[in-house]
Amino acid sequence: MIVETNRFLGYPDRISVPAGERVTFHLSSAEAQAEVAIIRIRCADADATGPGLKHTVVPSALDGVHACVDQPILSGSAVVVDDGGALALRGGWSIGCYVWPTRLTDGSQTLIARWCDESRTGFRLGVSRQGGLELCLGTSSGDPVVVSTGAGLAERNWHWVSASFDPDTGTISLEQWKLADGTIPEQRIERSFERRADWSLDSAGPLLIAAHHVDADATRLGGHFDGKIEAPRIVEGVLDAAALHAARPSARTGSPDAGVIAFWDFSIGIDTVEVRDLSANCLHGKLHQLPRRAVTGVAWSGAYHDWRLAPGEYGAIHFHSDDLYDCGWSPTMTLDVPADWRSGVYALRLRLPSDRGKADDAIAVESFIPFFITPAKDRPRAKLVVVASVATYLAYANNALRLYHVHFQGLTEHILQLTFDDLHLQEHPELAQSTYDTHVDGSGRCYSSWLRPILNMRPRANPFNLGIDTHFIDWLEEKGIDYDLITDIELDREGARSVQPYRVVCTLSHPEYYTLNMMNALVAYQNGGGRHICMGANSFYWRCAFHPAAPAALEVRRGMAGTRTWESQPGEVHLAGTGEPAALWRHSGFAPQKLVGVGFAAMLYDKPGYYVREPGSDDPRVAFIVDGIGRDERIGDFGVRIGGSVGIEIDRYDTDLGSPPHGVIVATSHGLGPGALPTPEEFRTMVHGLDGEQNALVRADMVFFETSNGGAVFVTGSISFVLSLSENGYDNNVSRLTGNVVSRFLDDAPFVMPG
Template sequence: MYEILGYPSSWTAMPGESIDFKVSCQGIEEYSVDLVKIRCGDAAPGAPGLKETVVERDIAGPIAGRKQETYIGTYALVDPYPETCGVVRSWILGLMPTLPGNGAWQTVFGRWDEKCQRGFKLSLNPAGCLVWTEADGDKCWTVEMSVPMVSRQWYTVAVVVDHDSSEARISQTPVSPLHARNTAASTRGMIGLKGSVNCSDISLVLGASLRTRGSRNEVLHAFNGRLDSLTLLPGIALEADARQILQPPHSRRYSVAPQMEWDFSKRIDSDHIEDARLASRGGLLCNLPARGVPGIRWDATAMAWTQNPDHFAAIHFHDDGLGDAQWETDFSYRIPDDLESGLYAARCTSGEVTERIAFVVSPKRDGKRKKIAFLASTATYMAYSNSHYRLDEAGMEMKSGNFAVVQPWEQYLGEHRELGLSMYDTHSDGYGVYYSSRLRPVFSMHLLGRAWALNGDTHLIDWLDEKSFEFDVISDDLLHQDGMSALDGYNVVMTGAHPEYWTTRMWDAMVAYQARGGRLMYMGGNGFYWRCAYHPEKPWVMELRRAETGARYWETPAGESYHSFTGEYGGTWRRIGRAPQTLVGVGTVATGFDASSYYRRRKESRDPRVAFIFDGVEDEVIGDFGSAGGGAAGDEIDRADIRLGTPPHALVLARSEGHTRYYSLVPEEIMYSHPTVNGQESEKCHADLIFYECLNGGAVFSTGSITWGAALAHNGYANNVSQITENVLRRFADDTPFSFPRVASQSVA
């Protein structure tokens, strides 16, 4: 299973640009590569099946197969620098372990050569006790605490090393002795060296130890927890010195001027760290440790790191973080100048083994555009990425009656956690995953799986091709990068089945597009739900904070709700004040994954304003069929709500009914947990099919259901879901402007 696995350097490219492909093989001697255009990837019973067309054969290969390693674990790396501290030195730091006593060694910081066993480091032993280690490549000395640290509690830690007397001392003092069960302790021991080890050729590493593997670093003994205000004094630290890190930097009064003072409150929106004592001595964060999180001085007076950065001067390290798999390029492909926009894949084949590495080809920025654009939900694909939560919480899933079948890809990811986590998972220490990267194999970009993410969106691409519509494919990545200009020239933009994650730049671009007369077809459910953010320097990295409410598998702790990349408040767009109803007329109301249902037409569907939508459709029941749960209304569903921003002139054309008891309202729809307001009993639990006109000739059509697209191919594409969608798209693509109604119908209930 998955003998060939790979990923592209970018998910979106334009003609004339090149994509690098990184491939790892297990038991494959060689493989060849064809370029294929993807029409559909869903081969489930009742689905259209895999449909692909070979565009160009042998774009690379035969290529020798090789296994490429992935090293997970977060750390900070500071290039080697000259030793200036002499033989007496003291390290002071704030430390909050989040997984002490987990049975493994964890390196907090050090200048340590793993190969030569030379240098120094501060660690947690398998029992959760601090250990100081020094070695000269021949002999090794340790000083070890006997009192373990308590998880998720802040400590001031001091390590005093006096090579004149060959003695080292360690002390730990809980900031909150009551919560840390009075684990204040200190110890001392002998260090046999009569002079400090020369580490001028060794990097300072925070959060792990490293072993060099060619040009890459393998992470060893990764630390789980937070580090704040790492400081080096050129002398013996007094007890008062250790307490100084509880003060703001400008208020600290050390007994001697520090030689090094790392201030993590600087450049929180980047991967860089700074030494306040020497500006030229900076460091780089690797594999995405968390920033914008409360540090040792946080007192809950500021909830946003932008308000008081010093209270958020901490870095949270994890043993399972991944920002870049760093696989080497196996082949590259230049997009031909005349290649039309669409969904493509580099199809890697060896005998019966095939891997399709998918990517979007969008039009050139100055190129000709068609009237229709399909918007691939790449931000959502990245959020789901390599999810483990169903297996990690298997008991919960089985008890709920949902997803009883474990998919092969889930089993594979469970066995290969080095491929990183999704934003639905938690790190090994229980904290939510804030960051996701596409520079690794991402299984939500795979075809031939569940009708979800990219695979689910191919239902719409398949239908567009079947109906002979000419269209371009663009992506969230492009929309975020180019803003409104990514939508220029399109009469209509059609979303995928589940555009759940959107950045502010994407949202603002769509608002501007609608304001100038653009038409939007929202073809899914649970869309425009979470605000996310892209890294300002690394567009392949996305961030998410799940704040306060929303349907979520974890939530951000207090003080961590603001994105480190942008400083923006995270959470649901509804909570931020921009409910999806203001953008597409409907917003998420309920989720349920056992079976899908259908819509029943309402009287508003006979309004002359929407006669074009039901041309050729006489049925009262819409979508009582489909390959995803047996209906067009399911998985996650949205409803109209005038109080949340649905325009008063919007027409609710049809409403779903008959959902099973496994459909539950999302948390923001529940004011109080009680049978009269929760679950299936609530009258809110339905999907709304709606239409309304916008200013300047624009319009919006929303299905409010993830499974609408999976019903399009039913009965050879001859069905009421397909007909309605075709009617809307042909009218929306037409140049004739819509007229804004003079009198609001106010059909929204």
């Protein structure tokens, strides 16, 4: 039977919520009603060759039928200035800014406006591909006056654009300069028009930068600009472009320029969502849908790559017509989570009401909105805690790379199979894509938020990340091992105290994206005697952060190396929210080998591999790990979907990058083929050969080592390892080895570091 998963869409206001606290859901559907239930998920992977979809319905106060409304997604970023009418311009005035367009269209894109399409009142400065700079002014007759330079701007080049208006004569002047750049000389175009009309320049709504209002109640925005804007300003009087270009408020106390109505300096408060007006009028603004800050401006010299050292050179904001931070949907229902609920992976399940039945005999309608419940603050804890990788789930949220990458099938050596979710994403790009995708202007997406529907982080979704991670949860449930679950959000917000109560911390198949707080929390936990089991690979790879002023948004900058689908622009590697350098943790001097003994080595695009014990496995220190496993036995030459315990992405032990010298390589991968390719930063090793058949450094290592104060670390070194746990009814050597490790790590007897 086909299951339709997108009839109901939604998101929670909190991605993780402690038992005993409240979570609110925001839903949208063309259906008038939905039948609601809460489920606790054991396995989210519907693949019939594995455990299959497993969940339990948890009775709650939300059980039953609820009303739904169809709520739109209004993407596109801007600056909103609630001016209280101060910018309903009267008399003569001049307006201008720097622009760096990245996607010019035949239609006009707005730079600065207090304009409403519905009432056709106000003023709007914009640009288009053919018309160049244009100014639109409302009239009392309802027919706006639109004038333009008629000369298109150049994409990805800096320009100065300005306009002035004299209501007494009806004269409009426009000027655009293409600024000198290397061998490109400065170019100027001027136009003046004399028109007489009854002007209507008060649109009644707030002023916007990079967009304008579509409707009279100022709820919908349109005309979004794709590109950078810097130093927008509005000045009293009719100034020529040179005078307006030079106009800015004085920094000296006691000398405000009364002629400057507003001057927004984007270099102030780069780590905030506030925009500062330097004029005496204090017409400050706020970012809408989180456009990108910490981007190079017109004055960038190349001398600094950290915006904190020269904020004046980072005075631009990069706006996108498809930016999305918060759908802003009205709340539909609220759940007060009972304090006695077990922690775990949960979801709001939505179906058609029972009196509606199925859409037809061959299609069922069932949607899920995932969230995580963490232990109540005063609840007794288990000895083992699982850390769900929410930052990684967000980095991949609504990943559409396979839809647009023309070489995807050749890259993966598999036939591309599209799901209904893939089709829905292609039909609804307003959902916003992942940090692996690009905006419509070709620039990489650096933000991903949970305040929107995420199609690939739920049961029956494309089985990656969360779907694979739940195989370990399913194994814990099967083996009757007591556990709690938290997310890396708690690691980020609460630090080491979030894991301090636990004897064992288990990170899952793919904890790829980690913030500074998360890394420090795990380091402190391990140094304090905690035991860390890392069940995956490509772990602790990208340095990222949650934006302090937009806490539901993960910020990622790709840097100039690493396995990436886009590259940061020069000078734009540092995060806007925290200022810290992004890119790889390896390039911040803390390769994952320093934390868990192994780090990203290769991607596997063809066949999987398996493990075989290494000589180090004969060390009495690791005898507990290989108990019951033969010396030459193939460990995990089987598994759901992938077919082997060594697959997808793999990590390697490397003392040059920080692997502890006393670490033991318990087992190493075998059977890799030519599709096992090193990560880009590993191409320094090409002298040893390229792929898994030629290069001995292209491998997965299963590693154990002791830490101070009686702690220890065990890491599998492969994403697909957990996909082998359920083989043969959970009776197999991968399950046995994992059980050996978990049992010993839960034992209170301390580990002893070798002398």
